[in-house]
Amino acid sequence: MTHILAIDTSSAWCSVALSLDNAPPIVRHQKVTAGASQLLLPWVQELLSEASIKLADLDAIAVGIGPGAFTGVRLGVAAVQGLATAARLPVLPVASLDSIASQLVQTPAFVASGAQSFVIAVDARMEEVYWANYRVGANSLPARQGDIHLTAPEGVELTQIDFLAGSAIAEFGDRLLASAPSPFSSARLDSSIGVSALGVLACAQDMWSQGLQQDVHLLEPLYIRNKVALTSAERSQQHGR
Incomplete structure (x- = not known):
């Protein structure tokens, strides 16, 4: 081994x-x-x-x-x-999101759900979310579909998704779930996994x-956000003021 x-x-x-x-x-x-x-x-x-x-x-x-x-x-x-x-x-x-996905597919709740497609959504601070879409492969391992995204909570794409996991659930609640075509049951949510x-x-x-x-x-870090600080004007614009 x-x-x-x-x-x-x-x-x-x-x-x-x-x-x-x-x-x-x-x-x-x-x-x-x-x-x-x-x-x-x-x-x-x-x-x-x-x-x-x-x-x-x-x-x-x-x-x-x-x-x-x-x-x-x-x-x-x-x-x-x-x-x-x-x-x-x-x-x-x-x-990091791939790591969380690999843990999620082994949890009893996920296995019991029978989910095949899911999103990992993590609080990125600054009113934003890191998220990515995954599918369960033939070997029961998760395969990321595309890149890791950084958007506002409302920008997370949840159509045709069977399961949602990550810290952004507890942080943003209904804002994160805005794009879901129907409510997620508690059995298809995992807000505690990290x-x-x-x-x-x-x-x-x-x-x-x-x-x-x-x-x-x-070897080098993976940075999705290129800018970690905003000016006062940029913060006002971000929050619609």
């Missing part, structure tokens, strides 16, 4: 997972404020020690590249750049099987 270390610090959680032979992954996952930089590398060492392997024994390192919190994304990418360079390992870059290293690991394992690992020197 392939040994992959997965890291994500793109959200309010610091998350690390390590795949092991014929055993569940070892995981550290904790909500933090500004402490991810203090936890990340010690956790990596803890997981390697628990598995009785060295960094160089890994096949690859996976990392959540965003979109997400600017500082958190850069922390995770920089850490993996250092680790992979030191151990001469390839990397597996995973988009990004974690387990989702990054699930995506990374699929990528590895397809030979999609890459050189660490090609």
Whole structure:
């Protein structure tokens, strides 16, 4: 079995997972404020020690590249750049929404729903939402349909969608559901699921099987929003004032 270390610090959680032979992954996952930089590398060492392997024994390192919190994304990418360079390992870059999708399709509620098409919608701050459309493939893994979008909550496209998940549900409520042709039942909504290293690991394992690992020197964050600050005039225009 392939040994992959997965890291994500793109959200309010610091998350690390390590795949092991014929055993569940070892995981550290904790909500933090500004402490991810203090936890990340010690956790990596803890997981390697628990598995009785060295960094160089890994096949690859996976990392959540965003979109997400600017500082958190850069922390995770920089850490993996250092680790992979030191151990001469390839990397597996995973988009945060793809990671969430990989977790969602394994949840009992999603499986019971029989959904085949779904949207992951995440609060992007500044009254906007990161979102993407997915379909369940023949291998029961999610396949993203097109790019990750950044729009107002009302701009999320929910026609012909069987399931909706992500933090934008709790944040925006009816504004997010505006484009749905009919109300979603509670059984087809998951507002609590978020990004974690387990989702990054699930995506990374699929990528590895397809030979999609890459050189660490090609690794960089995924930025959907090009501008993170607005002028007073731009804010007024955005809110119709």
